[in-house]
Amino acid sequence: MIYGYARVSTKEQNLDTQLEKLKSYKCDSIIEEKHTGSTMKRPQLEALLQELKAGDKLIITRVDRLGRNTKQLLELVEELAEREVILFIIELGMEVTNRNGKLFLTILSALAENERELLAEKRTAGLKNAKEKGIKLGRKGKSNKLVEHAIELWLLNDKTIKQIEQATGVSKSILYREIQKRDLKREEAGEGK
Numbered sequence: 001m002i003y004g005y006a007r008v009s010t011k012e013q014n015l016d017t018q019l020e021k022l023k024s025y026k027c028d029s030i031i032e033e034k035h036t037g038s039t040m041k042r043p044q045l046e047a048l049l050q051e052l053k054a055g056d057k058l059i060i061t062r063v064d065r066l067g068r069n070t071k072q073l074l075e076l077v078e079e080l081a082e083r084e085v086i087l088f089i090i091e092l093g094m095e096v097t098n099r100n101g102k103l104f105l106t107i108l109s110a111l112a113e114n115e116r117e118l119l120a121e122k123r124t125a126g127l128k129n130a131k132e133k134g135i136k137l138g139r140k141g142k143s144n145k146l147v148e149h150a151i152e153l154w155l156l157n158d159k160t161i162k163q164i165e166q167a168t169g170v171s172k173s174i175l176y177r178e179i180q181k182r183d184l185k186r187e188e189a190g191e192g193k
Contacts, residue, residue, distance in 0.1 A: 002057045003048060004030035007065045018061045021090050025059050049076075054084035062091045063108050070109040077102060150175050157186045 004022030006015045015032050022030050033044040045066070052058060058080065060066055067073035080087050081097040088095050089105070096105045150170040153159050161172045 001028045001053075002059065003027060003052065004059045005033070005045060005048060005065060006030060006061065007033040007042070007045070010034070018065070021061050022059060025088075025090070027059060049079075052080070052083065052085045055086075057086040057088060059088045059090065061089075063089060063105065064112050067109075069113050070106065073109045074102070074106060077105060146170050147174065147178055151178060151182075151184065154179065155184065155186060 002025070004019075004025065004027035006018035006022060008015055008018075013034070015034075019030060019032070031044050031048045033042055048058075063073065066076055077087060077096060081102075085097070086095055087097045087101075092101075092104065092108070094104070095101055146168050147170055150164050150168040153164045153167065154161070154175060159167070161175065164170070164175065165172055
């Protein structure tokens, strides 16, 4: 049997391009997965690997669809070769379970791993640089004026939390967090408390 395996790293990405390529190779079955490559948990791939038998062919579009690091990928290629399962990578246009294929795969996989590490280093350096320049990173918080206004309304004790939320746009979680942080108390517990 001919199996295709398509994987993307995030739920937002789609598999369309991979699926199109795999269909052109007349796969009997195409397994789809949306999991990050850095996590070892890829249940669809694990199930597929259990199902593969000698003489079966596994087709993937690119080297990095099976593993994120060279060691992980080469162990999988070795396992498939021992089980007499043919691994074909469309990007390379070749089977990689033979000796020359494994050599080429090792080189490509190492380059891909190096590229990921370089990107991670650049991202870390960029974040550090932004922090040193005083650039605030992360989600933008509600304006201090809006939070202050929401607290004033809460202290007046004549509006419910829902009414305060609607009037100011400050969520109840932000409001409660600020109340707790400032250790504020109302004179009487109103219906908004």
